Amino acid sequence: MNMTVRLLLCALLALLHACVSPSREGLPLDSPFIDQAELDQPSLPDGTAVGDVTSHSAVLWLKTSGSKHVQVEWASVEAWKTMAAMASVRSAAARTPVMVTSVETDFTLSILIDGLNPGTRYRYYIVVVDPENPSKRHVAGEGEFGTLPDSAVSAAVTFAWSGDLECRRGPQGYPIFDTIRKQRPDFFIFLGDTIYADHLCPSPPNEPGANFIAKTLSEYRDRHHYQRGAAALRRMLQTVPVYVMWDDHEVKNNFSGPFEPQMPAGRQALRDYWPIQIDASDPHRLYRRVRYGSDLELFLLDTRQYRSRNADPDGPAKTMLGGPQLTWLLDGIAGSNATWRVIVTSVPLSILKGGGLTVPGYDGWAGGAEANGFERERQLIVDAILQKKLKNVVFLAGDIHWVQANVYDPNEDGVADFHEFAVGPLSARPGWLSAPSATLHPTTLINEAGYENFGLVRVTKEAFALSVIDEAGVTRFFYRIAAR
DSSP states (O other): OOHHHHHHHHHHHHHHHHHHOGGGTTOOTTSOOOOHHHHHSOSOTTOEEEESOOSSOEEEEEEOSSSOEEEEEEEEHHHHHHHHHHTOOSTTOEEOOOEEOOGGGTTEEEEEEOSOOTTOEEEEEEEEEETTEEEEEEEEEEEEEEOOOOTTSOOOEEEEEEOOBOOOBTTTBOTHHHHHHHTOOSEEEEESOSSOTTSOBOTTTSOSSBOSOOOSHHHHHHHHHHHTTOHHHHHHHHHSOEEEEOOSTTTSTTOOGGGOTTHHHHHHHHHHHSOOOOBTTBTTOOOEEEEETTTEEEEEOOOSTTOOOTTSOOSTTOOSSOHHHHHHHHHHHHHOOOSEEEEEOSSOSSBOOOOOSSSOSOSSSOOBTTBOOSHHHHHHHHHHHHHTTOOSEEEEEOSSSSEEEEEEOTTOSSSOOEEEEEOOOSBSOOOOOOOBOSTTOEEEEEEEOSSOEEEEEEEOSSEEEEEEEETTSOEEEEEEEEOO
């Protein structure tokens, strides 16, 4: 039998095997079956997730049901197909050492996978190993993700963003995540309020498990675990990479980090439950940048960990970002050579987001006559955009529980200097509509509430095209910005 015929027969056998064994679809021929025990009592009840993807690395997250010995295997999708067709051993697959999940991290692991190729689709498998018999192994979970293109490559990208996920209802939990997944985004930015740790979720009407206010590390972890009970969220995370940033409800409403004693516990739980790469020089740092090819650079801001009290008088001593993060942002947007600079801020630029008796002062960037905001620091960012004549700057925001889009002309020269788009909630009570403050001279394109939603962005060298899509998949708003 010549080699060509042999390859054809192997390919046909692989196809036949996939057709008659749907539970192993996509698995290489020598991978173990997902056994019945795994289906009945899964080792990974919270699913898996991949985040903080770069052109050469990614962070893989998992949580096991109790302590387990696990190993991760990965290779490009094309490599898995080749191995299956050749009925070969997994010679092209990379793998971690066997790792043990422990109670210290609530049985979660975040694993850095490095040495990847840019612009490549990868598939991974989570294998549970019997410590008494290491040859006894079974696949407990799998997923896919794509690495980002090299910064020298011009490549179109589609991504989604939103925030505000409150109480879970029904076994699917949050159907909007299925709607996001069906858009096939390259990644999703989860922009804060991934849990509502300071809200009660009574059952009924909500799914049981979150009718308490979190105050301890264990309770914060339980609230994150509660969200992963949503099947739609787990499905999205299996194939869509995420970049996660917190806002206030991961700890407490409108909190200011240096003055909130519960912040360390909320921050640790966030890290335990999301794939966020750790900066060895600053382990608590959450702000970071994402470069997607030559046309997009994202700056994800942490507006919570370093901020002054909301009620403090605005001035040189008041900060939203803290000195190092502000310098990082100003240097970053000035030095970026990407076509589009996108600043991701959990709180909006111009909407007067008031506090209350327990946390007075405005919680967003804008302030008003009756209370202070963070306008001095916001103006430093605006001045950097104007003075350096930075083009194609867009802000993405959330937190307000309605859709608002503004075009800003702060120097009143008749030319738009930057745009802001705020979306959400994913699943929470709608907010009360209000107009933006006039300080930055906005023109409002949409100001609409009453439905759950997310933003979907398509970026090319020529344009930034944005849609707001509701839970049913209906486009509620569309706007296109031509590159300058």
